[in-house]
Amino acid sequence: MAREWKTAVLSRVEQETAGTKRFYFKVPGEPVFDFAPGQFVTFDLPIEAKVRLRSYSIASSPAGTNEFELIIVKVEDGKGTHYLFSEVIGTEFQFIGPLGKFVLPENTNTDLCFIGTGTGIAPLRSMIRFIMEKNLPYNSITLIFGSRFEADILYRKEFDALASANSKFKFIPTLSRAGHDWNGPKGYVHDHYKHHFADGRDAQFFICGLNHMVSQCRENLAALGYSKEHIHFEKYD
Ligand SMILES: Cc1cc2nc3c(=O)[nH]c(=O)nc-3n(C[C@H](O)[C@H](O)[C@H](O)COP(=O)(O)OP(=O)(O)OC[C@H]3O[C@@H](n4cnc5c(N)ncnc54)[C@H](O)[C@@H]3O)c2cc1C
Incomplete structure (x- = not known):
C-alpha cells in the first residue's frame, strides 16, 4: 500500500x-x-x-x-x-x-456484471477500459448504471459507442425518474441484474455507489445464489 x-x-x-x-x-x-x-x-x-x-x-x-x-x-x-x-x-x-482492494480478480473469464450509481461509475469505468485495452478474457460484460434523469448519465457517449462496437458489451443506463420521452430501461439497478442473472449462471459482480445501494445488491445477489467470492464492492459512505 x-x-x-x-x-x-x-x-x-x-x-x-x-x-x-x-x-x-x-x-x-x-x-x-x-x-x-x-x-x-x-x-x-x-x-x-x-x-x-x-x-x-x-x-x-x-x-x-x-x-x-x-x-x-x-x-x-x-x-x-x-x-x-x-x-x-x-x-x-x-x-x-x-x-483499496476493489480490483479485478485474476480470472476475468466469466460473465462480468458492473453495477454503479452516480459517480460509483468511476472505478467500474477504469476496470472496463482496462479489460478492453489489455484484451483480458471475458464471456460478456454488462454495465448497469443507475441515475435519476437522462441528463445524469455519466460517460454515456463512451459506453454507447462501446456497446455499438462490441456485441459482448451491454450498457444498461436505467433511470429512476424517467421522463415520458425516455424509452430506455427504467427503475433502480436492482430490477436489471435480478432479471439478467436470474438463472444464477457463473458470473462476477462489481458494485460501487452509496452504502444502501451496495448493501441491497449484496443481499439480492446472495438470494440469487451468488457467494461472497463472486461479489466485489466499494462503498462511498
Ligand atoms: C473509497 C471512496 C471513493 C469515493 N469516490 C468518489 C468518486 O469517485 N466521486 C465522488 O464524487 N465521490 C466519491 N467518494 C465520496 C467522497 O469521498 C466524498 O464523501 C464526497 O465528495 C463528499 O465530500 P464533501 O466534503 O463535499 O461532503 P461532506 O462535507 O463530507 O458531506 C456533506 C454531506 O453530504 C453527504 N454526502 C457525501 N457524499 C455524497 C454523495 N456522493 N451524494 C450525496 N450526498 C453525499 C454526506 O453524508 C454529508 O451529509 C468516495 C468515497 C469513498 C469512501
Missing part, C-alpha cells in the same frame, strides 16, 4: 453533467503513476472540517503516464467538493494512493 504523501497538480477540468465534472491530475514527482483499476486516492484538502481527508476512485485506466482522472459530483453543503469545484488549474493537492 502506498502510504506516503504525494503531490498531484490539477491540470484540466471538464463538465460531464450539470452537477458532475471530470478532474484530471498529474503527479509531477513520478514518471508513471501506477495503480490497479478500481483503486482510489485520498486527498488532504485545505478545508475547515474535523476530517480533511476525502477519497475519490480513479476513473481512468492505468496508461503508463503520471496522469489520472476523477469524476466528482458536487455535494450540496459539501466542504470537500465545494473546494474541488473552485477548480483552479495548477493547484497542488496532497494525496496518498493508490489505495
Whole structure:
C-alpha cells in the first residue's frame, strides 16, 4: 500500500453533467503513476472540517503516464467538493494512493456484471477500459448504471459507442425518474441484474455507489445464489 504523501497538480477540468465534472491530475514527482483499476486516492484538502481527508476512485485506466482522472459530483453543503469545484488549474493537492482492494480478480473469464450509481461509475469505468485495452478474457460484460434523469448519465457517449462496437458489451443506463420521452430501461439497478442473472449462471459482480445501494445488491445477489467470492464492492459512505 502506498502510504506516503504525494503531490498531484490539477491540470484540466471538464463538465460531464450539470452537477458532475471530470478532474484530471498529474503527479509531477513520478514518471508513471501506477495503480490497479478500481483503486482510489485520498486527498488532504485545505478545508475547515474535523476530517480533511476525502477519497475519490480513479476513473481512468492505468496508461503508463503520471496522469489520472476523477469524476466528482458536487455535494450540496459539501466542504470537500465545494473546494474541488473552485477548480483552479495548477493547484497542488496532497494525496496518498493508490489505495483499496476493489480490483479485478485474476480470472476475468466469466460473465462480468458492473453495477454503479452516480459517480460509483468511476472505478467500474477504469476496470472496463482496462479489460478492453489489455484484451483480458471475458464471456460478456454488462454495465448497469443507475441515475435519476437522462441528463445524469455519466460517460454515456463512451459506453454507447462501446456497446455499438462490441456485441459482448451491454450498457444498461436505467433511470429512476424517467421522463415520458425516455424509452430506455427504467427503475433502480436492482430490477436489471435480478432479471439478467436470474438463472444464477457463473458470473462476477462489481458494485460501487452509496452504502444502501451496495448493501441491497449484496443481499439480492446472495438470494440469487451468488457467494461472497463472486461479489466485489466499494462503498462511498
Ligand atoms: C473509497 C471512496 C471513493 C469515493 N469516490 C468518489 C468518486 O469517485 N466521486 C465522488 O464524487 N465521490 C466519491 N467518494 C465520496 C467522497 O469521498 C466524498 O464523501 C464526497 O465528495 C463528499 O465530500 P464533501 O466534503 O463535499 O461532503 P461532506 O462535507 O463530507 O458531506 C456533506 C454531506 O453530504 C453527504 N454526502 C457525501 N457524499 C455524497 C454523495 N456522493 N451524494 C450525496 N450526498 C453525499 C454526506 O453524508 C454529508 O451529509 C468516495 C468515497 C469513498 C469512501
